[in-house]
Amino acid sequence: MAKPNVISKRDLLKCAKDCLVDRGIDKFTLRAVADTAGVTQGTVYYHFRTKEQLLLDIVQDICDTSWEELSRSNETLIKQAIESAKSRCSYDSFFHKLFFTLVASSFNHEKIRGQLGEIMMSENKALSERLASLWAESPIEGISLGTWGILINSMVDGLALQALLQKDFPVEETFEKLEQLFKELGNLLNKEAK
Known part of the structure; x- marks a missing residue:
């Protein structure tokens, strides 16, 4: 599992908010959050186990x-x-x-x-x-x-x-x-x- 060495949980949460507003709930995925934050999907999973x-x-x-x-x-x-x-x-x-x-x-x-x-x-x-x-x-x-x-x-x-x-x-x-x-x-x- 990826370690959270690239982004803090707080910063990732901000990126997730941006992603949710930009893409809407239907296109809101952990992959989309990772893309928005510029990190791997594993980093998102490290902080948040599920959507x-x-x-x-x-x-x-x-x-x-x-x-x-x-x-x-x-x-x-x-x-x-x-x-x-x-x-x-x-x-x-x-x-x-x-x-x-x-x-x-x-x-x-x-x-x-x-x-x-x-x-x-x-x-x-x-x-x-x-x-x-x-x-x-x-x-x-x-x-x-x-x-x-x-x-x-x-x-x-x-x-x-x-x-x-x-x-x-x-x-x-x-x-x-x-x-x-x-x-x-x-x-x-x-x-x-x-």
Whole structure:
């Protein structure tokens, strides 16, 4: 078996992401990843035993990367989260092309589907926990902070999907309004606290 002396696992993962976006899931093979990375297929096998393992590692990596940005201070959480989401929201967004390619492929791969589901649940939970550090309670009675986490995550993914499908999607305006929505929700809480 080839030794990984030519490329690191991290660099190979980046090449695999590029390959997946460029070729699509149907033409995504360990051989194609090796070609993209300029290494032998044995090098790819050394790091990733199967295509499924590689896809699972890609899923985990993109989600870990996106959450690193939100692990900073609470005082600008909403603004940071919106800026982060907006920066990846475009017609040519590599991040979301990759993410939605993985989502589509997961419908035929139960293990990938399960891992994506777990990642989504952990994102929802993390969002809810971050909101709890900002809001003592939900700004709207009957909507739990857990539900807010799910709703926010869904809104961001939905906006990304629309931007991928519409060249003229109004990203700036939409994210300005999303930020305004969260400011108004915060104002609701402040009024009720007084």
